[in-house]
Amino acid sequence: MSEMWINMGPQHPMTHGLWNLRVKVDGELVIDAVPEMGYLHRGIEKICEYRRYNEVVTLMDRCCYVAGLAWEQLYLMASEQALGVEVPERAEYIRVMCQELQRLASHLMWYAAFVMDVGLMAPFGYGMRDRDIILDLFQSFTGARMTYEYMRVGGVRNDLPVGFTDRCRKVMGWLEQRVNDYEDLCDRSDIFLKRCIDVGVLKAKDCIRDGITGPMLRAAGVARDLRRDRPYSVYPELDFQVAVHDAADVYGRYRVRMEEMRQSLRIVRQCLDWLDHKPGRVIAEKVPRFVGTPSPPPGMESYIVRRGYPKGVGFSAMEEPHGEALAYVVNEGGEQPYRVKFRSPVMVNISAARDYLVGYRVSDIPAIMGSVDICVGESDR
Amino acid sequence: MAGTSKEGSAAASKPLPAPKVAIGPAKPGSQAPAPAASRALAPRTDKARVVEVALPSEAERDKMGKDLLDRMKEHFLGESLEVTERAGVLARVKFPSRSVVTLCTWLRDQGTFGHCAMVAAVDWRETREVLYTLWSDHLKSYLELTTTLPADDPHIESVSQVWPGASWHEREAWDLVGVLFDHHPDLRRLFLPEGYKFHPLLKTFELHEPEDLEVKARTGR
Numbered sequence: 053m054s055e056m057w058i059n060m061g062p063q064h065p066m067t068h069g070l071w072n073l074r075v076k077v078d079g080e081l082v083i084d085a086v087p088e089m090g091y092l093h094r095g096i097e098k099i100c101e102y103r104r105y106n107e108v109v110t111l112m113d114r115c116c117y118v119a120g121l122a123w124e125q126l127y128l129m130a131s132e133q134a135l136g137v138e139v140p141e142r143a144e145y146i147r148v149m150c151q152e153l154q155r156l157a158s159h160l161m162w163y164a165a166f167v168m169d170v171g172l173m174a175p176f177g178y179g180m181r182d183r184d185i186i187l188d189l190f191q192s193f194t195g196a197r198m199t200y201e202y203m204r205v206g207g208v209r210n211d212l213p214v215g216f217t218d219r220c221r222k223v224m225g226w227l228e229q230r231v232n233d234y235e236d237l238c239d240r241s242d243i244f245l246k247r248c249i250d251v252g253v254l255k256a257k258d259c260i261r262d263g264i265t266g267p268m269l270r271a272a273g274v275a276r277d278l279r280r281d282r283p284y285s286v287y288p289e290l291d292f293q294v295a296v297h298d299a300a301d302v303y304g305r306y307r308v309r310m311e312e313m314r315q316s317l318r319i320v321r322q323c324l325d326w327l328d329h330k331p332g333r334v335i336a337e338k339v340p341r342f343v344g345t346p347s348p349p350p351g352m353e354s355y356i357v358r359r360g361y362p363k364g365v366g367f368s369a370m371e372e373p374h375g376e377a378l379a380y381v382v383n384e385g386g387e388q389p390y391r392v393k394f395r396s397p398v399m400v401n402i403s404a405a406r407d408y409l410v411g412y413r414v415s416d417i418p419a420i421m422g423s424v425d426i427c428v429g430e431s432d433r
Numbered sequence: 434m435a436g437t438s439k440e441g442s443a444a445a446s447k448p449l450p451a452p453k454v455a456i457g458p459a460k461p462g463s464q465a466p467a468p469a470a471s472r473a474l475a476p477r478t479d480k481a482r483v484v485e486v487a488l489p490s491e492a493e494r495d496k497m498g499k500d501l502l503d504r505m506k507e508h509f510l511g512e513s514l515e516v517t518e519r520a521g522v523l524a525r526v527k528f529p530s531r532s533v534v535t536l537c538t539w540l541r542d543q544g545t546f547g548h549c550a551m552v553a554a555v556d557w558r559e560t561r562e563v564l565y566t567l568w569s570d571h572l573k574s575y576l577e578l579t580t581t582l583p584a585d586d587p588h589i590e591s592v593s594q595v596w597p598g599a600s601w602h603e604r605e606a607w608d609l610v611g612v613l614f615d616h617h618p619d620l621r622r623l624f625l626p627e628g629y630k631f632h633p634l635l636k637t638f639e640l641h642e643p644e645d646l647e648v649k650a651r652t653g654r
Contacts, residue, residue: 090624097609098633102640133520235480260547263598271481274570280486281573293483304481311481367521367566369550369575378551378566391634395551395566395602403601432624 055083058414062091066418068165069428073405073421077414085409087402092432100392105131105205105343108392113199115394116430119158119373121150121190123430124203126370126379127392129284131205134366134383137339142332143207144286149323150190150202151285152316153220156227157186158373159309159316162425163234166306169422170247175237182230189220205343206336217324224317224324231313238306248303252420254408255300262404265397266375267312268424271297271304278371292319302423309425374398374425398424399431488573497572498523501544508539522566523574530563530580530589537565537578537595545571549592552602554610556635561587561612565599588613591620609634 061072070091076084096115100108112127113120125147132139139147164179187197193212194202202209238244254264256272269276277294279287295311297304366381375397384390401424408420489497502516502524514536515527528536540546546567555562565578582589591614593600603614604623611632614620621627631638 090622090626093624095633098638098640261597263549263596265548275484275486276570277486281488281570282575294486295481296484297479297481299479307479307481311483315483365519367519367575367577369521376550376568380551380553380564380566382555391555393551393553393555399601399605400598404598 054078060417061088066169066421067428068422068426071402071426071428071431073417075409075414075417080413080415082409082412082414082417085406087405089399089402089428089432092428094433096433097392097394100389102388104387105135105389108389109203110199110201113201114429115433116372116374116427117198118161118427119154119430120198120200121147121154121202122158122370122372123377123394124200125151125285126368126372126377126394127381128203128205129368129370130366130379130381131383131389132366133368134364134381134389135205135340135343136364137206137336139207139336140333141286142211142327142330143334143336145323145326145330146208146212146334147203148285148287148290149320149327150208152319152323153186153189155316155373156313156320157183157190158425159313160186162309162373162422166419166422166425167238167244169418171243172238172241175234178230178234178237182227185223185227189216189223192216192219204335204339206339207334209335211334212327217328220324221321224320228314228317231310231317235310245303247416247419248306248423249299249301251302251412251416252408252423253301254404258404258407259300262407263400264375264404265400266371266373266425267305267308268375268401270295271308272300273298276376278369278376282369284368284370290319290322302419305423372397374427374430375401394433396431396433398427402426402431494572494574498574501572502526505539505544508543509536512536519577521575523572523576525577525579527579527581530582533580533592534590534595537592540567540576540578541595544576545569546576549596549599549602550575552592552599552606554606554612554634556584556610557581558584558636560584561610563589563606563612565592582612587611588615590615591617593617608632611635 055076055078058075058077059072060075061067062070067073072088074086074088075082096111099111103111108127109124112123116123160179160183164176164183167175167179190200191197193210193216194200254268254272256274259269259272259274265276273296275294275296280294292315295308295315297307363385364383366383368379370377376395377397378395380393381389382391409417412420506514506516509532512529512532517525519525546569548568548570549565550568551566553564555564561582561584563580563582567576567578569576580589589612591603593603594616600618601623603617604620606612607614607620608623608625609632622629
């Protein structure tokens with residue numbers, strides 16, 4: 053049989069963003085795959101070195117455009133450690149609530165796109181509508197639907213509006229029913245099952261070897277979830293469980309994400325109950341003044357001298373909707389961070405594409421890559 | 434699949450009968466047979482399990498971590514490792530760059546650090562630092578390894594042979610900070626085009642502010 057290379061991307065419905073998957077095929081069989089990234093590289097890590105600590109938050113929303121608040125918190129946890137700022141408890145609860153709402157929005161977006169990839173049209177509308185309802189919630193307290201700029205060094209920008217918790221609870225109750233419905237919808241679809249079961253298998257050992265994290269790893273039976281394994285923020289106080297599946301295929305990843313949505317609903321409810329009863333500050337009292345002021349005009353940086361603030365290094369790890377995200381912030385006493393480095397879970401999950409694509413058919417690729425849940429903004433930064 | 438193919442062959446052998454009933458809702462008594470395709474696979478109900486993760490207690494974890502660091506120091510006596518404490522991670526280990534592969538292999542096999550979470554590079558002008566962040570499922574904590582390379586010749590042995598997942602992190606470090614990883618299986622640029630002259634995260638790479646360009650456009654200079 054003659055072999056040939058096919059470019060799937062950079063503009064292809066399978067990619068969900070801008071990247072190129074080169075696959076070598078023998079007839080319909082995939083025998084090699086090489087992902088190529090960089091179409092969406094904006095140099096966010098470099099721009100961070102030219103922005104003050106609070107100004108970087110704006111970039112984080114653009115970094116991952118389906119889970120902006122997750123990346124805001126990831127960056128802020130590291131920079132708060134680097135600057136030595138304490139966050140009030142109420143702000144932590146608001147942040148965790150944002151996290152889980154963001155996880156719901158991200159997984160719903162994934163559900164919409166993925167189920168359409170495998171050939172079902174109706175769930176696309178359902179998923180996108182429900183995500184929009186969560187975005188409405190975000191809009192009511194951040195003022196934006198995708199680029200929030202809501203968190204600050206030391207807390208969050210503003211408290212929740214009056215009546216928010218009741219409104220949010222109503223949405224959560226409604227969503228709980230919907231998530232069950234969506235699972236039923238797929239359970240009864242032969243198209244869905246045939247395209248998912250035993251496709252894109254990557255066993256636990258191989259996942260760990262390739263550095264794969266997040267729902268992909270948990271679908272292979274490894275219960276690694278940083279919210280539990282290395283608790284940050286107020287996660288230790290919350291009651292939830294880790295979703296695991298043993299199938300290690302596309303189907304298992306779908307099941308894990310559906311269960312994670314239920315667990316997220318549980319966490320949001322607990323946060324709302326806490327927020328109802330404990331008023332308080334939402335931003336730290338003592339934050340170094342320079343983090344909030346705008347950057348000096350170009351050429352003027354050297355005239356502004358900052359004294360008395362300690363140097364430091366911040367490191368944070370977070371279970372982002374796509375997997376394990378790390379941030380590393382070096383504070384060298386300047387008004388801007390000296391170096392900011394992120395670990396993108398999506399980048400690593402794509403990097404192992406050869407291992408979970410080889411041996412399957414070309415028509416399986418959309419289903420497999422869909423189950424990886426790709427956000428190119430985050431992987432290319 | 435078997436059901437579909439049988440139906441398909443049967444349909445091929447004789448023409449489809451004309452529908453007896455005109456368009457409209459099925460009458461309550463008449464049971465329309467379910468299409469064969471829907472019987473091909475029974476509905477799957479194996480939903481995801483939910484598990485409670487048992488964390489080792491703080492004291493237990495400290496003890497295990499300390500044990501491991503002691504064993505590591507003992508094993509690498511001649512390598513002059515510097516172990517310092519850092520918030521958020523088990524420890525920060527500074528090591529000479531020549532021993533990277535032996536140290537990492539030992540940590541993976543003897544130290545339960547099966548997951549290389551991140552390889553980062555920092556440009557300190559005179560030197561370049563390479564940071565490895567490792568995760569252990571057993572200890573439930575991160576370990577940070579760090580080493581310093583001279584800026585005029587920054588190269589270090591690749592750890593892709595130890596953890597294949599580190600491959601793209603190293604490509605990124607080469608692409609953005611210009612650190613060379615020897616014996617890397619595929620050290621190409623990750624984000625920037627091949628043949629690009631700069632490594633943009635070096636401090637010598639200047640960023641032009643949009644305000645700069647605006648002034649230039651207005652004054653025509």
